[in-house]
Amino acid sequence: MLVYTMRRVLGALPVLVLASILTFVMIDVSGDPLADIRMQQPPPTEEVIQQAEERLYLDRSMPERYWLWMTGIGGNGDIGLLQGEFGPSTQGPQYEIGPAIVERLWTTLRLVGAAMIFALGLAIITGVISALRQYSKLDYTLTFIGFLALAMPTFWLAGIMQAGGVKFNQLVGDQVFATIGDGRFRAEGQPLGDQLLNAFAHMALPTIVLMLISFASWSRYQRTSMLEVMNSDYVRLARAKGLRNHVVIRRHALRTAMIPLTTVVAIGVSSVIDGAILTEYVFQWRGLGDFFITAVDNNDSYALMGWLLLSGVIVILANLVADLLYGVLDPRIRYE
Amino acid sequence: MFKRRKSLALAAAATSAVLVASGCGGGGDESGGGEREVTWVIETLPGAWQSISSAGGSVYVIQTLSGILPSTGGWLPDAVTYEYDMDVLAEEPTLINDDLDEGPFEFSFTLADDAVWSDGEPMTGEDLRVTWMMSAGPAEGYCNGCDSRLSTNPDQVEDIEVDGKTATVTLKEGQANAEWMGLFDSHSVAGGFLPAHLAEENGLDVDDPDDLGEYFAWMHSERPEWSGGPYQIVSGDLENEVVKEPNPEWFGDEPGLDRITFMFNTDEGTFVNAFSNGEIDGGSPSSYNEDVFTQIDELQNATTTIGEGAAWEHVDLNLNNEALQDVELRRAIFTAIDRDEIASRNYGAGYPDYELKNNHIFGNDSPYFVDHFEGESQGTGDVDAATEILEEAGYEVGDTLTLDGDEVGPFRLRSTDSVVRNTSLQLIQAQLSEIGITTNIEVTDDLGGMLAEADYDIAQFGWQGNPYFVTSGSQYWGSDSGSNFGAYSNDDVDELTDEAANAPDLDTAADHMNEAMESLVPEAYVLPIMHEPYYSFVNSDRLAGVEDNLHSSYRATYNIGEWTLAD
Numbered sequence: 001m002l003v004y005t006m007r008r009v010l011g012a013l014p015v016l017v018l019a020s021i022l023t024f025v026m027i028d029v030s031g032d033p034l035a036d037i038r039m040q041q042p043p044p045t046e047e048v049i050q051q052a053e054e055r056l057y058l059d060r061s062m063p064e065r066y067w068l069w070m071t072g073i074g075g076n077g078d079i080g081l082l083q084g085e086f087g088p089s090t091q092g093p094q095y096e097i098g099p100a101i102v103e104r105l106w107t108t109l110r111l112v113g114a115a116m117i118f119a120l121g122l123a124i125i126t127g128v129i130s131a132l133r134q135y136s137k138l139d140y141t142l143t144f145i146g147f148l149a150l151a152m153p154t155f156w157l158a159g160i161m162q163a164g165g166v167k168f169n170q171l172v173g174d175q176v177f178a179t180i181g182d183g184r185f186r187a188e189g190q191p192l193g194d195q196l197l198n199a200f201a202h203m204a205l206p207t208i209v210l211m212l213i214s215f216a217s218w219s220r221y222q223r224t225s226m227l228e229v230m231n232s233d234y235v236r237l238a239r240a241k242g243l244r245n246h247v248v249i250r251r252h253a254l255r256t257a258m259i260p261l262t263t264v265v266a267i268g269v270s271s272v273i274d275g276a277i278l279t280e281y282v283f284q285w286r287g288l289g290d291f292f293i294t295a296v297d298n299n300d301s302y303a304l305m306g307w308l309l310l311s312g313v314i315v316i317l318a319n320l321v322a323d324l325l326y327g328v329l330d331p332r333i334r335y336e
Numbered sequence: 337m338f339k340r341r342k343s344l345a346l347a348a349a350a351t352s353a354v355l356v357a358s359g360c361g362g363g364g365d366e367s368g369g370g371e372r373e374v375t376w377v378i379e380t381l382p383g384a385w386q387s388i389s390s391a392g393g394s395v396y397v398i399q400t401l402s403g404i405l406p407s408t409g410g411w412l413p414d415a416v417t418y419e420y421d422m423d424v425l426a427e428e429p430t431l432i433n434d435d436l437d438e439g440p441f442e443f444s445f446t447l448a449d450d451a452v453w454s455d456g457e458p459m460t461g462e463d464l465r466v467t468w469m470m471s472a473g474p475a476e477g478y479c480n481g482c483d484s485r486l487s488t489n490p491d492q493v494e495d496i497e498v499d500g501k502t503a504t505v506t507l508k509e510g511q512a513n514a515e516w517m518g519l520f521d522s523h524s525v526a527g528g529f530l531p532a533h534l535a536e537e538n539g540l541d542v543d544d545p546d547d548l549g550e551y552f553a554w555m556h557s558e559r560p561e562w563s564g565g566p567y568q569i570v571s572g573d574l575e576n577e578v579v580k581e582p583n584p585e586w587f588g589d590e591p592g593l594d595r596i597t598f599m600f601n602t603d604e605g606t607f608v609n610a611f612s613n614g615e616i617d618g619g620s621p622s623s624y625n626e627d628v629f630t631q632i633d634e635l636q637n638a639t640t641t642i643g644e645g646a647a648w649e650h651v652d653l654n655l656n657n658e659a660l661q662d663v664e665l666r667r668a669i670f671t672a673i674d675r676d677e678i679a680s681r682n683y684g685a686g687y688p689d690y691e692l693k694n695n696h697i698f699g700n701d702s703p704y705f706v707d708h709f710e711g712e713s714q715g716t717g718d719v720d721a722a723t724e725i726l727e728e729a730g731y732e733v734g735d736t737l738t739l740d741g742d743e744v745g746p747f748r749l750r751s752t753d754s755v756v757r758n759t760s761l762q763l764i765q766a767q768l769s770e771i772g773i774t775t776n777i778e779v780t781d782d783l784g785g786m787l788a789e790a791d792y793d794i795a796q797f798g799w800q801g802n803p804y805f806v807t808s809g810s811q812y813w814g815s816d817s818g819s820n821f822g823a824y825s826n827d828d829v830d831e832l833t834d835e836a837a838n839a840p841d842l843d844t845a846a847d848h849m850n851e852a853m854e855s856l857v858p859e860a861y862v863l864p865i866m867h868e869p870y871y872s873f874v875n876s877d878r879l880a881g882v883e884d885n886l887h888s889s890y891r892a893t894y895n896i897g898e899w900t901l902a903d
Contacts, residue, residue, distance in 0.1 A: 032784060038785070044483070046818070047473060091383050092384050094556045095384075165613070179615060181601070186577075
């Protein structure tokens with residue numbers, strides 16, 4: 001398995017490098033990183049603009065800048081991926097892209113992690129129930145809910161959830177749900193219970209939004225997969241052997257039925273990250289989604305490159321984990 | 337802290353396992369009752385912890401530092417009254433010499449004896465000197481790495497002599513500045529002045545340019561643990577929120593609140609829900625959003641104000657285009673544009689009391705205001721008058737405007753992609769088609785680049801105004817100015833704006849500026865439309881004492897020390 005993992009990781013490197021070249025070129029031609037500085041009123045002096053150009057390496061050619069970004073050779077010590085430096089930011093010398101990404105990654109992981117766990121759990125439960133009660137009223141109801149969630153655009157759903165949260169608070173006469181921010185500084189120094197309540201208040205609505213986005217499609221996959229397995233020969237054999245129904249479902253059918261879902265979830269990681277961009281924006285969470293929007297707004301090339309690289313790594317890792325999970329779920333699969 | 341009650345923990349517990357854990361944790365109603373705390377929203381992330389640098393140069397940084405930075409004074413909301421901060425100053429600043437024949441222009445500031453920083457260190461003239469050196473441009477050589485975004489005034493200074501609490505400022509030979517009192521006020525590049533003693537505490541020598549550059553970078557990157565105002569920052573970051581509590585060493589009147597949270601919320605669309613939910617108690621955004629304003633205005637507990645903001649919209653012509661070098665064509669274009677229609681369509685619903693801008697520099701309520709468009713046909717949308725101008729100049733007006741048989745235009749009509757500007761461009765396009773001029777609308781997301789490269793024929797964009805005006809003319813229309821994007825050049829205007837910049841007093845400077853506009857307006861280079869309205873909103877059930885200052889970067893936070901809880 002180790003050899004297989006290494007092979008997969010090494011195979012992913014050229015893909016990442018190619019993707020980074022493509023995105024670097026696209027970002028480079030898409031706008032002037034100094035546009036905001038040039039537009040300041042009154043305009044800054046030529047020396048200030050020149051200073052900014054030198055700081056951002058804009059006085060070098062595009063290939064030179066890419067080489068610098070990758071290796072750091074010939075730079076000022078603040079650039080070079082291989083040296084652990086993501087490069088200077090248009091948001092000022094005080095803004096360090098690396099630490100910002102790490103901090104925001106944690107914020108996003110909290111949100112995406114919780115949403116994925118809940119979405120996965122809900123998708124498996126509803127998918128299995130729908131499959132076992134095929135064409136029943138319950139199946140139709142769950143199918144309807146699934147399609148409804150699938151059809152709703154993220155930003156709209158987020159807006160609806162915010163309005164719903166406010167209405168709920170007004171109804172109960174208290175503030176249970178918060179609609180903006182992650183409230184990280186609000187509970188500083190407060191008792192643990194207060195901190196958890198504060199975290200819940202800020203986390204509940206965005207988590208539900210992200211969860212609903214993913215749950216809808218995943219539950220459909222789980223239903224289809226479960227139906228297929230339930231009609232397979234080995235499940236019929238298990239039943240013929242006289243095994244109890246819940247044992248057949250849990251031990252024999254469910255494990256196999258989860259293999260396609262594992263693939264879908266791995267691919268779905270990128271969709272959840274995409275969803276997080278809008279969700280974080282609407283709920284004003286300073287995670288990677290917001291980092292991406294801020295970087296675009298500021299024409300911050302190196303920050304965008306960092307974000308894209310991280311997204312690529314996450315997707316590759318998720319796919320690798322999915323491949324490895326196949327072996328756990330299906331004993332017939334081995335990585336020799 | 338976010339309000340909650342134990343009873344609600346039970347309700348929430350039903351919805352999530354997280355809540356179960358929370359309910360078991362106990363907690364309490366920490367934020368109810370006696371706590372005097374409010375949350376103020378800022379609609380963009382501040383770029384740094386100080387505002388001198390180009391990255392930190394925004395009103396959001398300044399507002400974040402409200403109640404922290406001391407300053408020598410500022411303009412009050414009426415934009416006519418200038419008030420010195422007599423908590424910080426021992427006496428009103430002294431103009432020692434304004435007669436350049438007698439010697440260099442000289443003035444002094446003396447800080448109050450009891451004025452101290454939050455660590456107990458006294459404020460001294462050295463604080464002013466160090467702030468000046470960091471605010472000066474790189475070419476002055478005081479600081480390596482300082483990238484002051486606005487060094488015009490600091491660069492005029494030859495030297496600052498410090499004697500304890502007093503700083504005596506001497507300008508360079510032959511230079512005068514009618515706005516001398518503003519060097520360290522709330523409208524200055526630093527938004528006030530910064531402590532000098534922290535440099536030494538960090539082992540830095542402020543007279544060494546490298547060390548000063550390091551201090552500058554430190555100031556911009558580190559959350560200020562220091563304060564020279566009624567509040568001090570106790571927690572927070574530049575991405576989520578900043579929490580302020582009273583500065584125990586503050587030497588002025590005691591502030592009225594125990595805790596103010598400045599929340600950064602970049603999605604104005606969420607303001608209404610957040611306000612209804614009690615998550616924010618007020619804000620004074622720097623852009624106008626009619627939907628948000630009208631929705632908040634309808635809420636029962638909201639008190640809103642709206643008025644002419646500092647930014648004003650205008651239509652510019654690019655004189656690099658050969659056709660547009662003809663002043664008669666320019667006059668006809670500006671005559672065909674109906675400013676009132678543009679203003680009413682964009683702002684009429686939320687701000688029906690809008691006024692068109694008839695003076696490029698001075699607002700309608702300024703004592704220096706002179707109506708330069710009185711009797712002018714420009715901006716009236718008078719198609720007949722525009723047609724007459726064109727025909728007299730030899731043009732043929734029909735479905736297509738022609739000169740000597742050749743079509744005039746089409747012109748590229750450009751701006752950024754915003755609701756207001758899109759509406760404007762469409763109206764201008766329709767209005768110019770009335771005199772046979774075809775325009776192609778092209779929006780850009782890189783306004784700075786577009787203007788710097790003069791990549792337009794007709795453009796609409798905005799300038800940021802300021803009660804200080806003496807250098808604005810040379811910046812907007814000076815032949816050598818980097819901001820004179822459309823390449824206008826007029827020796828008389830150059831001379832008058834230079835005289836305004838070096839005038840010994842404001843009255844003289846204003847006279848020169850108005851004279852320059854008298855020459856400028858008939859040449860139809862820039863057509864002012866109106867000031868963008870700015871609004872503020874406050875939860876009147878929770879917060880009192882808030883007053884929006886539309887002419888200050890601090891906006892409604894300019895008097896943060898006077899905010900109190902509503903009765």
